[in-house]
Amino acid sequence: MTTDNSIPPATGDHELREAFQLFSATSERLTEAYEELQGQVARLSAELAAANGELARRERLSILGEVAAKLAHQLRTPLATALLYVGHLARPNLNETDRLRFADRTLARLHYLERLIQDLLTFVKGQQGRRNRFSAHDLSDEVWQAIEPQAAVHEVRLELNKVGPDAILLGDRQALQGALINLLENAVQASHAGGRVAFSVTAGGAFVAFKVTDEGAGITEADRQRLFEPFFTTRGEGSGLGLAIVKQTADAHRGWVEVQTAPGQGSTFTLYIPTPGAGNGGGE
Numbered sequence: 001m002t003t004d005n006s007i008p009p010a011t012g013d014h015e016l017r018e019a020f021q022l023f024s025a026t027s028e029r030l031t032e033a034y035e036e037l038q039g040q041v042a043r044l045s046a047e048l049a050a051a052n053g054e055l056a057r058r059e060r061l062s063i064l065g066e067v068a069a070k071l072a073h074q075l076r077t078p079l080a081t082a083l084l085y086v087g088h089l090a091r092p093n094l095n096e097t098d099r100l101r102f103a104d105r106t107l108a109r110l111h112y113l114e115r116l117i118q119d120l121l122t123f124v125k126g127q128q129g130r131r132n133r134f135s136a137h138d139l140s141d142e143v144w145q146a147i148e149p150q151a152a153v154h155e156v157r158l159e160l161n162k163v164g165p166d167a168i169l170l171g172d173r174q175a176l177q178g179a180l181i182n183l184l185e186n187a188v189q190a191s192h193a194g195g196r197v198a199f200s201v202t203a204g205g206a207f208v209a210f211k212v213t214d215e216g217a218g219i220t221e222a223d224r225q226r227l228f229e230p231f232f233t234t235r236g237e238g239s240g241l242g243l244a245i246v247k248q249t250a251d252a253h254r255g256w257v258e259v260q261t262a263p264g265q266g267s268t269f270t271l272y273i274p275t276p277g278a279g280n281g282g283g284e
Contacts (some may be wrong), residue, residue: 043174049271050167054074078096082109089108122178123246133276137166140201143177158184167203169254171278179249182242183212189235190267192214206274207255214269219261227259246271261263 020209085106089099151158169176181201187197191214198213219227219234226232228247233240246269250257252274261267 053275056259075105077154078109078113080112082106085109087176088223122241131171133170135166136169136201136203136210137162139169139173139177140199140210142183144182144199146177147188150185151188151197153190154188156191157189157194157196158188159196159198161198163200163202164204167208167275169273171207171273172249175249175252176273178210179271180210181244183271184211185200186242187212187216187267187269188212190214192216203275208275210271210273212266212270213266218263218265219259219267220263224259224261228257 231240
């Protein structure tokens with residue numbers, strides 16, 4: 001005797017329909033759950049962005065408060081000195097030689113104040129210039145021409161080296177020019193008479209590297225940790241904002257700055273700027 005274990009057609013169809021219905025219901029629930037998850041992610045992302053924006057705003061206000069306090073200290077001495085020189089100029093019996101000497105010193109203090117205020121405005125406003133495309137080699141030529149007279153006054157030999165092919169950058173040309181001039185001015189002022197400052201631009205790959213090397217006294221590790229702090233300076237003169245502006249410019253262009261230095265061995269600052277299409281926000 002044989003036993004028929006097959007499922008009657010009607011029963012099989014019924015179970016198949018139930019399976020499809022269960023599958024459809026499960027799919028709908030999964031879809032609803034996925035959409036709800038997407039909504040939660042979007043809401044959390046918006047909340048996080050708002051929180052980060054508020055945090056950034058508070059941090060910037062805190063920094064600006066600190067900057068304002070340090071600015072008052074920075075302005076006090078040169079302003080008091082300039083007023084002192086002006087007071088000497090007002091003396092009726094002052095001879096012509098002393099009058100010219102005090103006038104020159106007054107102008108020097110006022111030029112220093114002008115540079116300090118300009119650096120402060122650049123730092124506070126951040127990088128807001130219009131972005132355009134330009135040649136890395138053309139930029140290096142402009143910077144070299146701007147710094148050459150200062151190097152000549154300090155009797156420092158300035159070298160410009162272009163390594164590899166030219167590259168096109170997309171960014172705030174004026175801000176980058178200012179950052180590179182800051183690096184070169186620091187290098188010239190750190191050098192002794194007869195010293196050498198090398199300025200090179202290397203293109204290739206996703207970044208352009210602008211390198212400034214001097215043969216000065218170098219920087220201690222303790223000072224190196226504070227180099228990019230606003231108003232920090234190792235010189236008696238200087239706003240202390242130059243390197244802070246360099247870092248700010250690098251950040252605004254999705255680049256960065258590297259420092260190689262040691263006491264007695266000079267310093268090398270390298271500014272890396274991404275080329276357009278580098279895949280890291282460097283261009284359109």
